[in-house]
Amino acid sequence: MDVDDLIFQGADYHYKGELDKAIAKFQAAVRIEPQNEYAHNQLGILYAKKERFDAAFREFQKVAQIDGHNTYALLWLGILYLKQGNLNQGFEKFQRIIEIDPSNADAYYFLGAIYNFRHNTTKAIKYLKKARDADSDESDTHYRLAQAFHNLDMTTNALLEYQRTLALKPSHTKAINGIGWLYYNRGERDAAIAEWKKTLKMNPRDRDAIFNLAKAYNDLAWEAMKRNKPKEAISYWKKTLGVDPKNKAAVHYLKKYGA
Amino acid sequence: MDRRHFLRWIGKGILGTSGFWLCARGVAWGKSAFEYALEGQNLIAAKRLAEARDVLKEAVRLDPKSDWAHGLLGRAYYGLGQRAEAVAAFREAVRINSADTYSRMMIEIITQKPIPKPKKPRRSLTPLEKKARAEEEAMLSQLTPEGGLAYRVKRVVIDPGHGGFDSGAVGPTGLKEKDVTLDLAQSVRRKISEEGSIKCFLTRTGDYYIPLSDRTVIANQYQADLFVSIHINANENRKAHGCETYYCSEKASSKEAARVAAFENAVLKYDEPFKKRPGYIDIEEILFNFERRLYWEESGKFARTFQNRFEQALPFKSRGVHSANFFVLRRAKMPSILLETGFISNHDEEAALKKASIRDEIVAAVIRGLLNGRG
Numbered sequence: 276m277d278v279d280d281l282i283f284q285g286a287d288y289h290y291k292g293e294l295d296k297a298i299a300k301f302q303a304a305v306r307i308e309p310q311n312e313y314a315h316n317q318l319g320i321l322y323a324k325k326e327r328f329d330a331a332f333r334e335f336q337k338v339a340q341i342d343g344h345n346t347y348a349l350l351w352l353g354i355l356y357l358k359q360g361n362l363n364q365g366f367e368k369f370q371r372i373i374e375i376d377p378s379n380a381d382a383y384y385f386l387g388a389i390y391n392f393r394h395n396t397t398k399a400i401k402y403l404k405k406a407r408d409a410d411s412d413e414s415d416t417h418y419r420l421a422q423a424f425h426n427l428d429m430t431t432n433a434l435l436e437y438q439r440t441l442a443l444k445p446s447h448t449k450a451i452n453g454i455g456w457l458y459y460n461r462g463e464r465d466a467a468i469a470e471w472k473k474t475l476k477m478n479p480r481d482r483d484a485i486f487n488l489a490k491a492y493n494d495l496a497w498e499a500m501k502r503n504k505p506k507e508a509i510s511y512w513k514k515t516l517g518v519d520p521k522n523k524a525a526v527h528y529l530k531k532y533g534a
Numbered sequence: 535m536d537r538r539h540f541l542r543w544i545g546k547g548i549l550g551t552s553g554f555w556l557c558a559r560g561v562a563w564g565k566s567a568f569e570y571a572l573e574g575q576n577l578i579a580a581k582r583l584a585e586a587r588d589v590l591k592e593a594v595r596l597d598p599k600s601d602w603a604h605g606l607l608g609r610a611y612y613g614l615g616q617r618a619e620a621v622a623a624f625r626e627a628v629r630i631n632s633a634d635t636y637s638r639m640m641i642e643i644i645t646q647k648p649i650p651k652p653k654k655p656r657r658s659l660t661p662l663e664k665k666a667r668a669e670e671e672a673m674l675s676q677l678t679p680e681g682g683l684a685y686r687v688k689r690v691v692i693d694p695g696h697g698g699f700d701s702g703a704v705g706p707t708g709l710k711e712k713d714v715t716l717d718l719a720q721s722v723r724r725k726i727s728e729e730g731s732i733k734c735f736l737t738r739t740g741d742y743y744i745p746l747s748d749r750t751v752i753a754n755q756y757q758a759d760l761f762v763s764i765h766i767n768a769n770e771n772r773k774a775h776g777c778e779t780y781y782c783s784e785k786a787s788s789k790e791a792a793r794v795a796a797f798e799n800a801v802l803k804y805d806e807p808f809k810k811r812p813g814y815i816d817i818e819e820i821l822f823n824f825e826r827r828l829y830w831e832e833s834g835k836f837a838r839t840f841q842n843r844f845e846q847a848l849p850f851k852s853r854g855v856h857s858a859n860f861f862v863l864r865r866a867k868m869p870s871i872l873l874e875t876g877f878i879s880n881h882d883e884e885a886a887l888k889k890a891s892i893r894d895e896i897v898a899a900v901i902r903g904l905l906n907g908r909g
């Protein structure tokens with residue numbers, strides 16, 4: 276059978292989710308044409324989907340050897356390095372990609388994410404902005420950029436990027452939770468609580484939203500106690516238990532001050 | 535795939551098989567989109583690609599909803615080496631008909647390597663965008679860009695252990711852990727604020743109880759770069775003494791710890807509604823795991839740094855660095871460590887912990903540990 280037919284059939288199986296059949300076709304293709312970059316890349320992705328990451332790595336490496344400008348293979352090599360926990364090698368691959376292709380949104384995204392993980396926020400912002408400008412349709416690019424701005428107390432930019440995240444993906448609960456903190460830290464407690472409740476509506480088990488709400492209610496309860504308003508405090512501790520029934524602070528203080 | 539391959543495909547007739555034509559509309563005068571597309575297909579087969587491209591452009595102009603015509607146009611562009619235009623045409627074909635395997639495959643083949651990107655038209659800014667731009671200009675001009683991948687600490691949350699009804703450990707003469715930890719934490723904050731290069735937040739500022747979950751929430755609230763929980767150790771054996779530092783580790787120290795960690799991490803992982811799809815590679819999950827692993831590694835480094843400072847500066851024996859699965863460390867989204875600065879259950883160390891001079895030494899050691907992480 277001809278290589279092109281094998282590749283077409285492999286691609287078709289892949290789209291239909293028949294991974295093993297796709298693998299067989301692409302394997303046959305590279306036996307006939309060992310230099311076929313697309314077939315090797317497809318094998319790489321297919322192996323990765325089957326969680327055969329070492330085999331996937333070898334396929335992408337083959338492609339990079341055939342043509343060092345195949346940025347698709349370089350990107351996956353970078354991702355697989357991160358999967359191994361190899362910061363420097365992953366970083367190097369993404370750097371290489373933007374040398375080859377200065378408009379590669381994916382490489383900028385990973386570089387920005389890596390700088391975020393190192394809490395080197397100015398660098399993270401620099402790269403994530405490039406990722407955003409090269410491709411503004413990725414919700415996670417906006418989210419990570421929002422986080423970086425948030426870390427620098429650039430709250431307007433953080434809010435804007437959280438909102439852009441949600442415009443692309445309304446169920447991005449981490450962005451909603453982040454907006455909650457922006458509000459909370461500038462004293463808008465009710466607005467913050469409303470955000471975290473939004474998250475719980477989407478996912479009642481969202482631990483961040485649960486613990487954020489519990490903390491907010493506990494804070495409000497303590498402030499009420501300081502103002503000598505025990506009844507109000509009790510109502511807040513009850514709200515704490517409403518979201519986090521085992522919250523030790525609320526359980527204890529309700530026992531102590533409650534009816 | 536190179537040009538040679540492309541032309542081989544043309545010869546084999548795969549080209550006409552993808553996509554389908556819904557209606558051959560009769561047009562009273564002039565050529566129909568269908569006729570243009572058909573002509574384009576024949577021109578491609580005859581390798582007259584420039585002419586094919588021009589008639590196919592006319593075909594998609596007349597019928598923008600024809601995936602078949604868009605796919606053919608993509609092939610003509612690709613044959614002519616106009617890769618960006620080819621991708622745009624194939625994308626349009628796939629947008630109209632997601633089952634168009636050939637066009638999908640061609641997009642993948644072409645985008646393996648860089649293609650020039652079309653410029654997006656500028657639009658006017660919203661009020662929030664204008665405000666954001668002003669903020670950015672004001673902020674980023676003050677910051678010096680920093681290179682390198684070293685971990686940076688600019689914001690730290692200090693967590694004085696225990697508080698309120700939870701006294702923590704109590705010494706032989708009644709010294710309470712919660713009081714010592716609060717005093718130490720407040721001194722650290724005061725001194726680090728004077729120093730000026732690190733912002734410092736406390737999880738509690740008085741003698742009240744806050745649950746463990748609140749403590750990491752506060753670290754997340756302030757987007758801290760490092761979380762430091764301060765405790766004083768205790769043991770039934772009054773002879774036990776010395777200081778040690780804990781961090782959260784990837785490798786659990788026991789089977790039970792591994793089980794607890796697996797459970798906790800599973801919950802942590804999917805706070806967001808998440809559909810695990812078979813045959814799907816979740817990049818964000820890879821990044822999540824990578825980030826956590828980096829923080830664990832970094833926590834280990836911080837733990838060793840702090841313990842070294844204690845060894846150099848404190849009159850307590852060093853008990854070294856340990857890893858364990860503390861809830862309070864586990865949920866923090868940053869490197870986090872837990873200090874046990876002496877044994878309150880030990881007579882001599884309880885006496886030492888009462889002294890202002892010893893507390894000053896502990897505070898100074900903590901601050902040196904923090905400044906070490908500025909990067």
Ligand SMILES: [Zn+2]
Pocket residue numbers: 695696702703711765766
């Ligand atoms: Zn303790």
